[in-house]
Amino acid sequence: MQHTYDCIIVGGGTMGAAAAYHLAARGQKVLVLEQFDFIHALGSHGGQSRLIRKAYFEHPDYVPLLLRAYENWADLEHKTGQQVYFQSGILYFGAQGDTLLNGTKLSAQLYNLPLEVRNTVESKRQYPMFSGVPDDWECLFEPEAGFLLAEKCMRLHLQGAIQLGATLKAREKVVEWQESSTGNIQVTTDKATYTCAKLVLTAGAWSAQVLGGIAAPLKVTRQILGWAQPADYQSYMNGRMPCWAISDAEAGLYYGMPILQHEDTAGPLGFKLGCHKHGAVVDADHVDRSISAADEWTFRRCLEQYMPAANGETLSIKTCLYTNTPDENFIIDLHPASKNVVFACGFSGHGFKFASVVGEVLADLALDGATSLPIGFLRFNH
Ligand SMILES: Cc1cc2nc3c(=O)[nH]c(=O)nc-3n(C[C@H](O)[C@H](O)[C@H](O)COP(=O)(O)OP(=O)(O)OC[C@H]3O[C@@H](n4cnc5c(N)ncnc54)[C@H](O)[C@@H]3O)c2cc1C
Incomplete structure (x- = not known):
């Protein structure tokens, strides 16, 4: 050997x-x-998929790295003949003056990235699953965003x-x-x-x-991902709706992606969503993988409040780990x-x-x- x-x-x-x-x-x-x-x-x-976007609200300094990341994913697809990136676009919702939406606009402005300011009521008409989002919130759409098959x-x-x-x-x-x-x-x-x-x-x-x-x-936290069964399942399929992010005062950020075709992935069935707020601090070698009602509430609260039509049966819940730095x-x-x-x-x-x-x-x-x-x-x- x-x-x-x-x-x-x-x-x-x-x-x-x-x-x-x-x-x-x-x-x-x-x-x-x-x-x-x-x-x-x-x-x-x-957990199947990951969001990818360029107008980075976290900090504009990430944008040049993101542009290179997009090139490298495209190169991987080209060399293998396999698709990993799906450009569904992403809809952002947040209260007027929300820092997450402001950060998105700043990165787009500094790097001349496509970002559309949308009328919230119109967007809710186009995508009725967001019926619980307040009409007076802001809405942005970033077309050059989507998800990767992780x-x-x-x-x-x-x-x-x-x-x-x-x-x-x-x-x-x-x-x-x-x-x-x-x-x-x-x-x-x-x-x-x-x-x-x-x-x-x-x-x-x-x-x-x-x-x-x-x-x-470094602080390791236990995070939850959920998959739900919306009432009108077909409208949530990839190609019918974009990825989305909702900035929430209490939860920080809710996010999710459309339902994937079964040929794209053998992962969990249903409409995937998560909450970006840090969960409990854990030791990576001793993580409780059992799921409690409180775990389910981390994503169900989003459905109840903002996407009531998607608040159907739970199809899957998984744990995952973040490794966080202070900033x-x-x-x-x-x-x-x-x-x-x-x-x-x-x-x-x-x-x-x-x-x-x-x-x-x-x-x-x-x-x-x-x-x-x-x-x-x-x-x-x-
Ligand atoms: C719920 C959730 C949702 C997320 N959503 C997004 C998203 O939408 N978009 C996005 O960009 N990112 C997202 N992320 C973040 C992203 O998935 C992580 O940042 C990324 O996977 C971290 O990669 P890593 O290589 O550091 O960790 P990992 O992929 O976990 O790899 C570390 C590997 O090291 C191995 N290892 C550790 N110690 C040893 C050892 N001593 N010997 C041998 N092997 C060892 C582990 O077993 C593991 O396989 C999400 C993360 C989670 C948990």
């Missing part, structure tokens, strides 16, 4: 899969170590990496790594020891365990103790859409020690 690699990636989830793809494409001999099976429901990538994105990155020569090992947990005086890095798992020149740490909710002495300010900006950097180690963590519940560009950035940092992509605001201790 081979034990020496150019690059070892700790964590074969969203970001690790993308990094493996980019590093293997640059001719590196790559090993990806994943503690569970590849593509699983215990971390941050489960598990399929990861499958294509991982399959691509394998086809480019990468080795993937599942059910193998990294317990320790150490750099020798010659600069080689020894990685110890619960099964074996490997050596590499460059180490990439993409351990998601388990990052604190593998960061090698860095005290990154909800990601952390992507070289390790302070070693230029041969790079890490990416703290994706704070909004990182998936960036995976295609984060993979590129991690490959740049690992191989060149620098990247031309604008990640200054995401450096450690930003």
Whole structure:
């Protein structure tokens, strides 16, 4: 069995899969170590789909990275002949002067992104499922937005990496790594020891365990996703309605996407929605996956208040983990103790859409020690 690699990636989830793809494409001999099976429901990538949008209310500094992420997703689709991005557009609703809508407008303005100010009453007429949204709220529509098929994105990155020569090992947990005086890095798992020149740490909710002495300010929270059965099921199908986001004073942000055709995904059936507000702080190794009435209320409250016609039977409820930084900006950097180690963590519940560009950035940092992509605001201790 081979034990020496150019690059070892700790964590074969969203970001690790993308990094493996980019590093293997640059001719590196790559090993990806994943503690569970590849593509699983215990971390941050489960649940079928993820929103992707450009007019980023979180901060305009993300927009250049998003533009590159869109290019890289398109490139992945082109190379594989598979569709992962669905441009359904996204409708935003919020009270007059809402900060989320203002942030969306600011990013659109600064980067000249298409964003339509819509009449709320007209929008509700077009999409009657939003009947509970107050008529005097603002409504925006971003046409160049939609959703990604999450598990399929990861499958294509991982399959691509394998086809480019990468080795993937599942059910193998990294317990320790150490750099020798010659600069080689020894990685110890619960099964074996490997050596590499460059180490990439993409351990998601388990990052604190593998960061090698860095005290990154990460808080893992337990989040809920729900799938409901609306009364007029057909009107909620992809192609009939856009993705949506409702800014709510108490819940922060409710969001959701249209129902997917069964041929797009084998995931849960129904109308998916979630609430972006942080759930309970948890230890990633001891997450209660049972579902309570309070869990169900996190998304049912949105249906009751804003989308009463969609407030039908529950078809599925799943848990998922956010790994949050204090300001909800990601952390992507070289390790302070070693230029041969790079890490990416703290994706704070909004990182998936960036995976295609984060993979590129991690490959740049690992191989060149620098990247031309604008990640200054995401450096450690930003
Ligand atoms: C409910 C929910 C909804 C979301 N919605 C959106 C959205 O609409 N749009 C969006 O852009 N983002 C969204 N996100 C965020 C996005 O999914 C995450 O930011 C992203 O998946 C994080 O990727 P990651 O690689 O850090 O974590 P993961 O994908 O969880 O990968 C980390 C991997 O590392 C492995 N690992 C950890 N420690 C070890 C070890 N010691 N040895 C071996 N393997 C290890 C884990 O098992 C895991 O597979 C959402 C997240 C959640 C939970």
